[in-house]
Amino acid sequence: MVYLTRIEHFNAAHKLYNPSWTPEQNEQVFGKCANENWHGHNYELYVTIKGMPNPDTGFLFDVKKLSSIIQREVLEHLDHKNLNLDVPFMQGKMCSTEVLAIAIWDQLAPHLPEEVQLHCIKLYETPRIYVEYFGVTR
Amino acid sequence: MVYLTRIEHFNAAHKLYNPSWTPEQNEQVFGKCANENWHGHNYELYVTIKGMPNPDTGFLFDVKKLSSIIQREVLEHLDHKNLNLDVPFMQGKMCSTEVLAIAIWDQLAPHLPEEVQLHCIKLYETPRIYVEYFGVTR
Amino acid sequence: MVYLTRIEHFNAAHKLYNPSWTPEQNEQVFGKCANENWHGHNYELYVTIKGMPNPDTGFLFDVKKLSSIIQREVLEHLDHKNLNLDVPFMQGKMCSTEVLAIAIWDQLAPHLPEEVQLHCIKLYETPRIYVEYFGVTR
Amino acid sequence: MVYLTRIEHFNAAHKLYNPSWTPEQNEQVFGKCANENWHGHNYELYVTIKGMPNPDTGFLFDVKKLSSIIQREVLEHLDHKNLNLDVPFMQGKMCSTEVLAIAIWDQLAPHLPEEVQLHCIKLYETPRIYVEYFGVTR
Amino acid sequence: MVYLTRIEHFNAAHKLYNPSWTPEQNEQVFGKCANENWHGHNYELYVTIKGMPNPDTGFLFDVKKLSSIIQREVLEHLDHKNLNLDVPFMQGKMCSTEVLAIAIWDQLAPHLPEEVQLHCIKLYETPRIYVEYFGVTR
Amino acid sequence: MVYLTRIEHFNAAHKLYNPSWTPEQNEQVFGKCANENWHGHNYELYVTIKGMPNPDTGFLFDVKKLSSIIQREVLEHLDHKNLNLDVPFMQGKMCSTEVLAIAIWDQLAPHLPEEVQLHCIKLYETPRIYVEYFGVTR
Numbered sequence: 001m002v003y004l005t006r007i008e009h010f011n012a013a014h015k016l017y018n019p020s021w022t023p024e025q026n027e028q029v030f031g032k033c034a035n036e037n038w039h040g041h042n043y044e045l046y047v048t049i050k051g052m053p054n055p056d057t058g059f060l061f062d063v064k065k066l067s068s069i070i071q072r073e074v075l076e077h078l079d080h081k082n083l084n085l086d087v088p089f090m091q092g093k094m095c096s097t098e099v100l101a102i103a104i105w106d107q108l109a110p111h112l113p114e115e116v117q118l119h120c121i122k123l124y125e126t127p128r129i130y131v132e133y134f135g136v137t138r
Numbered sequence: 139m140v141y142l143t144r145i146e147h148f149n150a151a152h153k154l155y156n157p158s159w160t161p162e163q164n165e166q167v168f169g170k171c172a173n174e175n176w177h178g179h180n181y182e183l184y185v186t187i188k189g190m191p192n193p194d195t196g197f198l199f200d201v202k203k204l205s206s207i208i209q210r211e212v213l214e215h216l217d218h219k220n221l222n223l224d225v226p227f228m229q230g231k232m233c234s235t236e237v238l239a240i241a242i243w244d245q246l247a248p249h250l251p252e253e254v255q256l257h258c259i260k261l262y263e264t265p266r267i268y269v270e271y272f273g274v275t276r
Numbered sequence: 277m278v279y280l281t282r283i284e285h286f287n288a289a290h291k292l293y294n295p296s297w298t299p300e301q302n303e304q305v306f307g308k309c310a311n312e313n314w315h316g317h318n319y320e321l322y323v324t325i326k327g328m329p330n331p332d333t334g335f336l337f338d339v340k341k342l343s344s345i346i347q348r349e350v351l352e353h354l355d356h357k358n359l360n361l362d363v364p365f366m367q368g369k370m371c372s373t374e375v376l377a378i379a380i381w382d383q384l385a386p387h388l389p390e391e392v393q394l395h396c397i398k399l400y401e402t403p404r405i406y407v408e409y410f411g412v413t414r
Numbered sequence: 415m416v417y418l419t420r421i422e423h424f425n426a427a428h429k430l431y432n433p434s435w436t437p438e439q440n441e442q443v444f445g446k447c448a449n450e451n452w453h454g455h456n457y458e459l460y461v462t463i464k465g466m467p468n469p470d471t472g473f474l475f476d477v478k479k480l481s482s483i484i485q486r487e488v489l490e491h492l493d494h495k496n497l498n499l500d501v502p503f504m505q506g507k508m509c510s511t512e513v514l515a516i517a518i519w520d521q522l523a524p525h526l527p528e529e530v531q532l533h534c535i536k537l538y539e540t541p542r543i544y545v546e547y548f549g550v551t552r
Numbered sequence: 553m554v555y556l557t558r559i560e561h562f563n564a565a566h567k568l569y570n571p572s573w574t575p576e577q578n579e580q581v582f583g584k585c586a587n588e589n590w591h592g593h594n595y596e597l598y599v600t601i602k603g604m605p606n607p608d609t610g611f612l613f614d615v616k617k618l619s620s621i622i623q624r625e626v627l628e629h630l631d632h633k634n635l636n637l638d639v640p641f642m643q644g645k646m647c648s649t650e651v652l653a654i655a656i657w658d659q660l661a662p663h664l665p666e667e668v669q670l671h672c673i674k675l676y677e678t679p680r681i682y683v684e685y686f687g688v689t690r
Numbered sequence: 691m692v693y694l695t696r697i698e699h700f701n702a703a704h705k706l707y708n709p710s711w712t713p714e715q716n717e718q719v720f721g722k723c724a725n726e727n728w729h730g731h732n733y734e735l736y737v738t739i740k741g742m743p744n745p746d747t748g749f750l751f752d753v754k755k756l757s758s759i760i761q762r763e764v765l766e767h768l769d770h771k772n773l774n775l776d777v778p779f780m781q782g783k784m785c786s787t788e789v790l791a792i793a794i795w796d797q798l799a800p801h802l803p804e805e806v807q808l809h810c811i812k813l814y815e816t817p818r819i820y821v822e823y824f825g826v827t828r
Contacts, residue, residue, distance in 0.1 A: 001548070002516065002546065004543075004544075005545070011178060011179055012177055013151035013177050014178070018332055018333065029338075032217070033218060035220070037220035037224050038151035038220050039178055040152070040176065040177055040179055041149055041178055041179065041180050042264050048546075053516075056508075057430075058430070058513040060512050060545075062443075079170070080170035080177040082175035082176050086173070094333060094334025096329065097280075098280065098334055126149065127180065128283040128284075129281070129282060129283070131278055131280050131336075132279040132281070133279070139824075140792065140822065140823050141823070141824075142820075142821050143821070145818040145819070146818075154609075156608055156609065167614075194708055194784075195719060195720075196706070196788055232607075232609060233610065234605065234609065235556075236605040236610055237605060237610040240605075266559040266560075267615055269556050270554065270555040270557070270600075271554050288730060289703035292471075305476075311770050313771070313775045313776050315701050315730055315769075315771060315772070316701060316730005317731065355729075356722035356725050356729040357727070357729060358728050362725070362727050372467065372471065372472030374473060374474050377416065378467075402701065402732050404422075405419070405421070405477055407419070408416065408462075410415075423679070425591050427565035427589070446631070449632050449633060449634070451633070451634035451637045451638050452590050452634050453563050453631075453633060453634070454563060454590065455563055455592055455593065455594050456594040456678050456679065494584035496590050499589045500587070500589050540561070541561070583754070646746075646747060648743065649694075650743040650750050651743060680696065680697040681697070681753055683693065683750075
């Protein structure tokens with residue numbers, strides 16, 4: 001078993017805001033992250049898959065194909081978007097890095113080929129904060 | 139003469155949008171950067187000052203004081219903000235990295251003490267794009 | 277279950293020195309790391325916690341609060357200090373990165389709230405050397 | 415149990431090429447990575463060992479000795495080499511990062527002292543692609 | 553006047569080898585960099601242009617267009633290639649980073665639009681070695 | 691004219707302390723950087739030289755030789771040392787990054803061969819603070 005990681009990048013706007021709370025509650029809990037006019041980040045996304053290398057290619061999976069799948073299923077929906085307003089799979093969810101990492105897993109996992117398993121979604125929100133998610137079965 | 143650089147960080151939302159153009163023109167020129175719902179970045183800000191070290195301290199200027207001035211005059215206005223909507227010194231300007239770097243210079247330069255000169259504002263918009271501005275006199 | 281990591285920074289002096297050995301033994305084992313006049317490092321500290329995100333906030337735990345706890349319980353004692361001389365929780369211990377990582381775990385774990393678990397202390401001593409510690413129960 | 419990681423660097427040329435296939439098949443599967451005149455990379459190699467720190471030294475293992483073993487058993491054979499042509503332990507193997515990481519494990523593990531266990535070989539091929547291998551027993 | 557930098561990446565094989573010398577001379581001068589079977593690198597290419605921002609766009613130059621020009625005029629010829637064998641504009645030249653940086657300048661400069669000037673080609677050969685070239689007029 | 695930069699690394703202890711002041715004055719000016727028991731840093735040293743590439747080698751100067759000269763004339767005196775106590779060329783000087791960068795220039799410049807000129811000493815004290823020095827003639 002080997003683990004292969006591809007690192008991708010996207011930029012997005014968001015705010016941390018619970019719509020069932022008052023603005024005052026939101027500001028008390030989320031501080032400047034609740035700015036009603038949004039703020040944003042350069043997100044670094046690490047996608048790790050696991051499996052056995054194919055003896056004919058030496059590949060667990062062709063990393064260019066992995067990158068294309070991430071592009072189509074994830075980045076297309078997130079890059080240069082507003083996470084709260086523009087992203088169908090984030091509707092009705094809090095836009096924290098934790099929730100976004102889980103949503104990226106759920107979005108990506110069904111589109112990977114059978115011979116590989118998604119192992120980890122790691123998501124940097126800033127150079128000093130990141131979240132990792134390993135799926136529900138771990 | 140020595141050059142001292144302090145690196146700071148801020149997050150912000152913005153869009154590239156010329157309000158005197160139609161939405162179609164904006165999208166044609168700026169592509170996904172014109173997304174009406176905004177996107178955002180982790181900006182890395184390099185502030186370089188120059189001068190002679192003080193023989194009593196060995197300092198060109200106390201970097202903690204430099205950091206405080208940057209915080210008060212620049213980051214307080216930019217961090218976790220919407221560059222198009224929330225920032226007085228960006229009003230009526232295009233929110234490109236080029237224009238933002240010049241605006242940060244103009245905002246910061248008057249607040250530095252006489253014994254130091256501002257030399258360069260360097261601003262990373264993404265890990266692969268940055269702008270440098272050395273003032274009008276160079 | 278998600279994992280949230282906050283990266284912090286501190287600077288410190290230390291030496292690798294076993295006081296029950298002769299200076300010659302220390303130099304033989306530790307080489308230039310035993311320099312009696314100390315040397316030092318910029319340490320990068322990765323603190324990883326794990327748990328379930330709170331549905332109201334989307335947070336495993338507020339990363340600003342996590343940062344405050346690390347600051348108060350760990351960095352306050354280590355930053356700009358001499359690890360051998362100034363740090364109560366390193367007294368009588370070897371000042372290796374391995375031992376320091378374990379000591380940081382023991383110092384931090386009791387001060388985290390019940391709903392989160394400390395998962396990993398990762399400590400870079402130089403850009404090319406780091407130690408990870410996952411606690412005694414793993 | 416603590417984990418200690420040493421990061422090393424080497425440069426090498428390689429191509430992805432299955433000699434039992436036609437050139438057309440190779441180009442179809444590997445694209446420009448199959449360029450018959452080779453291409454190359456700066457590889458970053460992370461070697462992680464695990465064990466208990468020695469109470470006399472505070473060390474899991476002397477990282478300078480670890481670095482010497484990696485140098486002698488691994489880097490000496492890979493640095494500034496052609497992975498397909500020059501490396502005895504890659505003969506008859508596909509030169510993918512997956513296969514190379516496994517080969518480095520097999521090359522290094524027998525030369526580590528008994529008190530430490532090899533835990534992980536992590537190998538960056540580019541700043542955006544890396545492979546991890548934890549041995550056959552995991 | 554502002555300066556805008558775009559960072560790009562390519563991988564290539566090369567060797568340092570003067571064909572008018574004997575193999576022994578080459579090995580004496582270039583050491584393992586003269587390995588007849590090649591070695592290779594991940595090159596990081598920083599392209600800096602300078603000029604005045606356009607008041608309608610805020611752009612010195614559209615960085616996506618800059619990236620396309622670099623891709624077409626430079627990376628297309630270098631990425632996943634052998635610098636000594638595959639690159640027309642390196643024929644008959646030594647494949648050092650110094651010479652390659654100058655060749656990239658000569659290759660790129662004629663294809664930039666009139667309103668911008670090429671300011672600097674900066675080329676990392678490894679994370680610890682880079683070359684900068686500012687053209688002949690400076 | 692091309693510019694070639696080699697990046698080196700050293701670790702050292704120091705304190706910011708003016709011996710002609712009282713301890714109170716030192717603490718007032720330097721804060722925790724004046725800790726009498728020292729603190730320390732991982733310094734990153736960028737040495738930039740300039741000149742014309744040699745047509746026979748393509749080299750401005752052999753970077754391995756440059757590295758050896760830096761090692762012998764600079765790092766040998768600084769690495770794993772106490773900058774205030776152990777370094778002959780820092781005696782009687784304030785141990786700021788500004789002063790250290792100038793001292794490294796003065797230490798290194800006389801030992802470079804005639805065909806190259808020292809252009810810049812750039813010294814990172816932490817990942818967020820660096821100093822550049824270009825010599826007295828600029």
